[in-house]
Amino acid sequence: MKNSNNNLNNKISDSADISRPWEKDNQAWWDWYVGLADNDFKEHEIINIAPLPDIVIPSDNEIISELAEPYHLTDDQINFFKKNGFIKLKKVFSPGAVLKLRSELINLLKKEFKVDPDKEAYDRFLSLEMIWPDNALLRSYVLSPRLGQISANLLEVSSVRLYHDNVLAKQSGCGRTPWHFDDHHFPLDTNDVVTAWAPVQPTPVEMGPLSFAYPLDVRKLVKDVTFEKTGTGYDSEVSKIFSKNNVSVNETPFELGEVSFHHNLNFHTASRNRTNRSRIALANTYYRDGARVINAPTMVSGDWQKFMPNIKPGEIAASPLNPICWPVKSKL
Numbered sequence: 001m002k003n004s005n006n007n008l009n010n011k012i013s014d015s016a017d018i019s020r021p022w023e024k025d026n027q028a029w030w031d032w033y034v035g036l037a038d039n040d041f042k043e044h045e046i047i048n049i050a051p052l053p054d055i056v057i058p059s060d061n062e063i064i065s066e067l068a069e070p071y072h073l074t075d076d077q078i079n080f081f082k083k084n085g086f087i088k089l090k091k092v093f094s095p096g097a098v099l100k101l102r103s104e105l106i107n108l109l110k111k112e113f114k115v116d117p118d119k120e121a122y123d124r125f126l127s128l129e130m131i132w133p134d135n136a137l138l139r140s141y142v143l144s145p146r147l148g149q150i151s152a153n154l155l156e157v158s159s160v161r162l163y164h165d166n167v168l169a170k171q172s173g174c175g176r177t178p179w180h181f182d183d184h185h186f187p188l189d190t191n192d193v194v195t196a197w198a199p200v201q202p203t204p205v206e207m208g209p210l211s212f213a214y215p216l217d218v219r220k221l222v223k224d225v226t227f228e229k230t231g232t233g234y235d236s237e238v239s240k241i242f243s244k245n246n247v248s249v250n251e252t253p254f255e256l257g258e259v260s261f262h263h264n265l266n267f268h269t270a271s272r273n274r275t276n277r278s279r280i281a282l283a284n285t286y287y288r289d290g291a292r293v294i295n296a297p298t299m300v301s302g303d304w305q306k307f308m309p310n311i312k313p314g315e316i317a318a319s320p321l322n323p324i325c326w327p328v329k330s331k332l
């Protein structure tokens with residue numbers, strides 16, 4: 001059951017009132033959300049990074065078989081996740097599978113935003129969801145039995161469903177992702193929720209990899225910080241408290257094929273992308289089968305009905321767009 005003490009709305013002033021539902025689309029949500037990050041605009045230099053590795057790209061069928069293979073997790077890894085609320089796992093995807101995913105995602109981004117995210121820098125955070133229903137190859141990544149199995153094993157539950165997929169392209173020069181935890185983003189009545197964040201290029205620290213505060217309990221240090229829907233106050237106050245308390249932050253590069261998994265109570269952030277390449281990631285969120293939608297989703301949940309059509313607050317979150325990803329029930 002839900003166990004979040006991080007009340008985002010404990011003193012209701014107008015700027016802290018997030019009770020209204022989000023009325024725009026999810027791209028507008030991200031444009032708003034990254035605007036809440038406290039950025040140091042003095043650091044603007046952009047560095048050029050090495051070309052992407054030249055790797056043989058596997059066929060669609062090879063990818064589908066690869067992503068259906070289980071990934072062995074040790075007890076130590078499961079315990080690390082339980083204590084810290086995140087884990088980074090290497091070799092979840094082969095390098096070829098990652099680069100194939102990158103070129104598919106770039107095609108989708110070009111179609112949607114009419115820009116080549118690697119060539120035209122707009123300092124923007126681009127996002128796309130629901131890429132899997134109409135694309136069999138992308139479906140094999142999003143509904144991947146491998147990601148589903150890792151998620152179920154880390155959460156120690158028998159069965160997980162997809163909440164949504166999310167292509168997150170932080171363009172060259174785009175600023176920080178504010179400190180946050182995902183519980184209030186996902187209008188689900190459970191804390192058995194995990195996001196697999198899979199960057200689709202080697203991601204050095206200069207590119208702004210997802211970074212995690214740990215252990216999981218550090219969220220208690222900032223439980224009384226009031227979230228505000230305007231300004232950078234929440235982000236800068238969380239930063240200040242974490243730094244005053246010497247909270248450990250894992251901000252490390254991702255190699256090709258490495259994927260992080262974070263719990264919905266883990267506090268995380270990402271730095272500015274200071275490279276000339278877009279930092280693109282596929283972030284899929286999975287939750288325990290049987291969870292319900294909370295009674296009163298807020299604007300922080302964005303356009304959640306897009307991910308669970310026709311499911312009303314209080315109902316079991318199991319629309320046809322939330323298939324069970326583990327255990328495998330049928331062919332993708």
Ligand SMILES: O=C(O)CCC(=O)C(=O)O
Pocket residue numbers: 168170177182195197210268269270281283
């Ligand atoms: O990609 C980012 O910068 C943020 C992603 C994130 O916060 C998430 O997937 O939970």
